[in-house]
Amino acid sequence: MADELLSVEDLHVEFERGDSKVYAVNGASFSVGPGETLGIVGESGSGKSVSVLSVMGLLRGSGQVTGGTAMFMGKDLLKLRRRQLEDIRGRDIGMIFQDPMSSLNPTMRIGDQIMEGMLSHQYTSRKGAFNRTLQLLDEVGIPEGKARFRSYPHEFSGGMRQRVMIAMAVACEPQLLIADEPTTALDVTVQTQILVLLRQLQLKGRMGIILITHDFGVATNVCDRIIVMYAGKVMESAPLVDFLARPAHPYTVGLKGSVIEVGTKAHQLRAIPGMATALTEPPRACPFAERCQLAADRCLEELPPLRPLGLGHYVACHRAEEVLAAAGTTVGAQVGGPVGGQVGGQVGGQVAQGVTARA
Amino acid sequence: MPDEPILKVDGVSKHFKVGGRTLRAVERVSFDLGAGETLGIVGESGSGKSTLGRLVLRLLEADEGRVVFQGEDLAKLASNELRSRRRDMQIIFQDPLASLNPRMTVGAAIEDAMVVQKIGRSASERRHRTEGLLERVGLQPSAVDAYPFELSGGQQQRVGIARALSLGPKLVVCDEPLSALDVSVQVQIIQLLQELQRELGITYLFISHNLGVVQLISDTVVVLYLGEVVEQAGADELFERPQHPYTQALMRSVLKVPEELEKRAPLVALAGEMPSPLSPPSGCPYHPRCPLAMDRCKEEKPLLRTVSEGHMAACHKAGEAVTMGSAPAVLVTPSELAAS
Amino acid sequence: MAVVSATVGPGVRVPRRHAQWWLAWRRYKRNKLAVAGAACVAVYLVLGLIGPWVAPQNYAQANFLYANHPPSLRFPFGTDGLGHDMLSQVLWSMRNAIEITFGASLLSFAIGVTLGLWGGLRGGVADMVIMRLVDFMFAIPQFFLSLFLVVAMGRTVWPILLAIGIPGWAQYARLVRGLVLGMRNGEMVEAARAFGASRAHIARRYLLPNVSNSMLVQIAFGIPVDLTVMAGLSVVGLGLRPPLPSFGNMIAQAGANVLGYPWLMYFPAAIFAVILLSFLFVADGLQEALNPRAEDGGRRARRFGFGARGRLF
Numbered sequence A: 001m002a003d004e005l006l007s008v009e010d011l012h013v014e015f016e017r018g019d020s021k022v023y024a025v026n027g028a029s030f031s032v033g034p035g036e037t038l039g040i041v042g043e044s045g046s047g048k049s050v051s052v053l054s055v056m057g058l059l060r061g062s063g064q065v066t067g068g069t070a071m072f073m074g075k076d077l078l079k080l081r082r083r084q085l086e087d088i089r090g091r092d093i094g095m096i097f098q099d100p101m102s103s104l105n106p107t108m109r110i111g112d113q114i115m116e117g118m119l120s121h122q123y124t125s126r127k128g129a130f131n132r133t134l135q136l137l138d139e140v141g142i143p144e145g146k147a148r149f150r151s152y153p154h155e156f157s158g159g160m161r162q163r164v165m166i167a168m169a170v171a172c173e174p175q176l177l178i179a180d181e182p183t184t185a186l187d188v189t190v191q192t193q194i195l196v197l198l199r200q201l202q203l204k205g206r207m208g209i210i211l212i213t214h215d216f217g218v219a220t221n222v223c224d225r226i227i228v229m230y231a232g233k234v235m236e237s238a239p240l241v242d243f244l245a246r247p248a249h250p251y252t253v254g255l256k257g258s259v260i261e262v263g264t265k266a267h268q269l270r271a272i273p274g275m276a277t278a279l280t281e282p283p284r285a286c287p288f289a290e291r292c293q294l295a296a297d298r299c300l301e302e303l304p305p306l307r308p309l310g311l312g313h314y315v316a317c318h319r320a321e322e323v324l325a326a327a328g329t330t331v332g333a334q335v336g337g338p339v340g341g342q343v344g345g346q347v348g349g350q351v352a353q354g355v356t357a358r359a
Numbered sequence B: 001m002p003d004e005p006i007l008k009v010d011g012v013s014k015h016f017k018v019g020g021r022t023l024r025a026v027e028r029v030s031f032d033l034g035a036g037e038t039l040g041i042v043g044e045s046g047s048g049k050s051t052l053g054r055l056v057l058r059l060l061e062a063d064e065g066r067v068v069f070q071g072e073d074l075a076k077l078a079s080n081e082l083r084s085r086r087r088d089m090q091i092i093f094q095d096p097l098a099s100l101n102p103r104m105t106v107g108a109a110i111e112d113a114m115v116v117q118k119i120g121r122s123a124s125e126r127r128h129r130t131e132g133l134l135e136r137v138g139l140q141p142s143a144v145d146a147y148p149f150e151l152s153g154g155q156q157q158r159v160g161i162a163r164a165l166s167l168g169p170k171l172v173v174c175d176e177p178l179s180a181l182d183v184s185v186q187v188q189i190i191q192l193l194q195e196l197q198r199e200l201g202i203t204y205l206f207i208s209h210n211l212g213v214v215q216l217i218s219d220t221v222v223v224l225y226l227g228e229v230v231e232q233a234g235a236d237e238l239f240e241r242p243q244h245p246y247t248q249a250l251m252r253s254v255l256k257v258p259e260e261l262e263k264r265a266p267l268v269a270l271a272g273e274m275p276s277p278l279s280p281p282s283g284c285p286y287h288p289r290c291p292l293a294m295d296r297c298k299e300e301k302p303l304l305r306t307v308s309e310g311h312m313a314a315c316h317k318a319g320e321a322v323t324m325g326s327a328p329a330v331l332v333t334p335s336e337l338a339a340s
Numbered sequence C: 001m002a003v004v005s006a007t008v009g010p011g012v013r014v015p016r017r018h019a020q021w022w023l024a025w026r027r028y029k030r031n032k033l034a035v036a037g038a039a040c041v042a043v044y045l046v047l048g049l050i051g052p053w054v055a056p057q058n059y060a061q062a063n064f065l066y067a068n069h070p071p072s073l074r075f076p077f078g079t080d081g082l083g084h085d086m087l088s089q090v091l092w093s094m095r096n097a098i099e100i101t102f103g104a105s106l107l108s109f110a111i112g113v114t115l116g117l118w119g120g121l122r123g124g125v126a127d128m129v130i131m132r133l134v135d136f137m138f139a140i141p142q143f144f145l146s147l148f149l150v151v152a153m154g155r156t157v158w159p160i161l162l163a164i165g166i167p168g169w170a171q172y173a174r175l176v177r178g179l180v181l182g183m184r185n186g187e188m189v190e191a192a193r194a195f196g197a198s199r200a201h202i203a204r205r206y207l208l209p210n211v212s213n214s215m216l217v218q219i220a221f222g223i224p225v226d227l228t229v230m231a232g233l234s235v236v237g238l239g240l241r242p243p244l245p246s247f248g249n250m251i252a253q254a255g256a257n258v259l260g261y262p263w264l265m266y267f268p269a270a271i272f273a274v275i276l277l278s279f280l281f282v283a284d285g286l287q288e289a290l291n292p293r294a295e296d297g298g299r300r301a302r303r304f305g306f307g308a309r310g311r312l313f
């Protein structure tokens, strides 16, 4: 689409680890438009954070973008010089990092850290930045901003640090906000308050949001579109309506079946069995095949492309139609794998041995 | 089931100095916990949950109150005695990356704990145990050679879990142990923790914002608000019959996965000013935001009292058949977004 | 085997004791100026160490016959008014500069790290006293303190080394203390305490490894500062006492005859400038390579030149 704010195409990211490689992102594509919220969910370690960090030029360690484009306001972010990126970062694109403490400077006062971004991008004057900092602290739910302005990060609770990051990210009213698990340390009432705040910013400035989260409650309540990642690839990309009613990838179905909500009982726990493929080489077949209850011969041989299934609904599975057909019956039980009790029994037994065996 | 509680927390408080003023982080919290039990702790962000966890392990000194673990008053232990007791009481930190040494590989980090506690006869034995532990939290044993920054958030979190379990503790404070894990791995870790509990009788203090998980894993749950316990009850009892208006507000705010788009409820933020632990309100700490507040609530502090068998709440109105009234402050409906 | 094993750090294998250095080197390599700087510094160190042996003449040897000789094959850098071979003078100056600046930096480093670590870990009165001292040191330009000490102690190699090294500690102390304070209350140290690590164990295994990178960078920034102080002392006539050669002495003397005998200025001044710049580039490169997160600080330092870091005057 032409009016996208950020549009990432076929992104590849590799890391070097001694003499082997880690193929963290293998051809991910996604885009977000103004005023839109894109949710990214998926396996832990599937390249969600790495995808957005690489777009921002913030890869850690030996990370290298080996392919793809990331168009933002007519420019390919992956080709910009560092200085140009630094200008965009924090001003046009705000970023909330997954690990708040490690992204805050432990020796700098909270207030100064929030002000710093605004000052270095010449967003307002010193006075203006100070007032805006107080206002932001209040908006993210940290009362008595004047007293808290001079606190150091270690004096804040986990959730308060996270909210400081949120304040920093939205301080310059960016056009795009990339939020990597922004509410994991927040209780549900503050979480709602933050989500409402983001929504208001979005309505006011048509800010686009990319929201990475493991919380399906959050994802399904604020996102317009959700993509599901696995092994560095997009497995499914669906408008919310389809994500809710017609998930078409076995992994998506399995994940949805693992969600724990209030009232879930122990015997209802379902984990997706098995183990993810190591990413030491780029996937050649369906990366989920080993754990998939529907896997056929073809799945082990041929890489399923991300193909359209319905209007705006894409899926990378050879047997997506069958998944859809099975919906409404007992998809969870069929695709989600064996029930939890069994899994836990095996695992726990082993650990128990390991832990008892003290010296 | 247990005769003697393994952990007795008796009226502990912690106040911090912030810019010359006093911040009330934890205020007179008490509970008992038997071996093999799980106490869930929920509450607003900044309500003192992590601080309470630190007080229980004496990583912070309490201003008042006592913590008795396995029959010993922790505050009375000399520092070297305390250090050796630490083998029995572990913590999984809320911010996994911050709790790991960036200059140590995953293996070194876990083995350092064992070295300090003199567990394992040789380096290779410790390495072997480490690899086993990593595998059990769902990481490849080869992760021993990775540096923390080379792992994803959820992988780091599992390193923290493995380190806490490596000492074979009797009590584990789990501070948001699942927040960075995908839902499938969450299930696996919960099952692991429960299994360990069944086999070894480990006791957990389980701090989490994920109310579904708390209900599932806890025997008892306490709700903290501005450092105070405002409600305490058996897990299912609490979730089925919440008595304190704050607990009710929490439960109302849980975002459910709707079955279809049309069933998506609007986002409703809690009404009223955010409370400040620097100047806690008079009377009931929740009264400025409480839809049921009456004059008495502004003046008289409600004490934690038994509402029904094993169910305590600190609210003047608790026990009356309270309706879950609410006064939405900001309402953003999905259609509003669609219109934008 | 274990069913609980979802995704994993794929291919996290390979014994990698040196992975961090390897990564740092990769980042360092990207900065071409820093690589060039490192090459110059290496040449400087080698020349400085072997200089006295390869120098055509002893620094004190005067050839009155060849006084003020312009550069030629025999005297590539020319000679000065006493007929000193300038090439030999430059080589001997390098030797002196290396001895004095590295010695002085190590001294500042040792005092600073000890006091900083102590104050940062202990807190309380000790810390307060140390910090007041640091403030005091920062209030007075390092140069004047050195000047004062030279007057008190004399003008040979050791006194000058001490005069430059002693006042330099405050930089290190403040940096170490800041880093330690930042970590002392953090989760990393708390986690180590939680499994029963002693204070000494925490200092050794957790704090020191995490300050070492910043220390290396600070040393790299400190050496050019010390070089400048050393030259400055000569310029005001209180540097190494001639005939001991130093860049400052050569430049100061050449300044007097820059019109008549320009080579006396050109060669020493150019070489001195190259050395100074090389260290700054190296320091900058190290900063980026070793402390990638402190990148902002590095950028700011670059913008302000090294005044931001090495408070000279």
Ligand SMILES: Nc1ncnc2c1ncn2[C@@H]1O[C@H](COP(=O)(O)OP(=O)(O)OP(=O)(O)O)[C@@H](O)[C@H]1O
Binding pocket: A015, A016, A017, A022, A024, A043, A044, A045, A046, A047, A048, A049, A050, A051, A060, A061, A062, A063, A098, B149, B150, B151, B152, B153, B154, B155, B180, B181, B182, C008, C009, C010
């Ligand atoms: N600096 C690095 N060096 C080597 N490998 C890395 C590095 N950073 C990330 N990886 C690997 O890349 C993969 C993707 O990591 P990423 O952080 O994107 O996961 P994620 O999807 O954000 O997971 P989580 O939900 O757990 O945060 C992981 O397997 C991780 O081990």
Ligand SMILES: Nc1ncnc2c1ncn2[C@@H]1O[C@H](COP(=O)(O)OP(=O)(O)OP(=O)(O)O)[C@@H](O)[C@H]1O
Binding pocket: A154, A155, A156, A157, A158, A159, A160, A185, A186, A187, B016, B017, B018, B023, B024, B025, B043, B044, B045, B046, B047, B048, B049, B050, B051, B052, B094, B277
């Ligand atoms: N070292 C400290 N110095 C000053 N204040 C502190 C310190 N540690 C915690 N606090 C304050 O104590 C209060 C409780 O913090 P705590 O970390 O216990 O909250 P929490 O319930 O764990 O919140 P979250 O869910 O956000 O992690 C907060 O207001 C915090 O700012």
Ligand code: SF4
Binding pocket: A249, A250, A251, A286, A287, A288, A289, A290, A292, A293, A294, A295, A296, A299, A304, A316, A317, A318, A319, A320
């Ligand atoms: S392509 Fe095959 S293996 Fe992969 S998810 Fe679809 S059915 Fe399962």
Ligand SMILES: [Mg+2]
Binding pocket: A048, A049, A050, A098, A180, B152, B153, B154
């Ligand atoms: Mg991540």
Ligand SMILES: [Mg+2]
Binding pocket: A157, A158, A159, B049, B050, B051, B094, B175
């Ligand atoms: Mg906390």
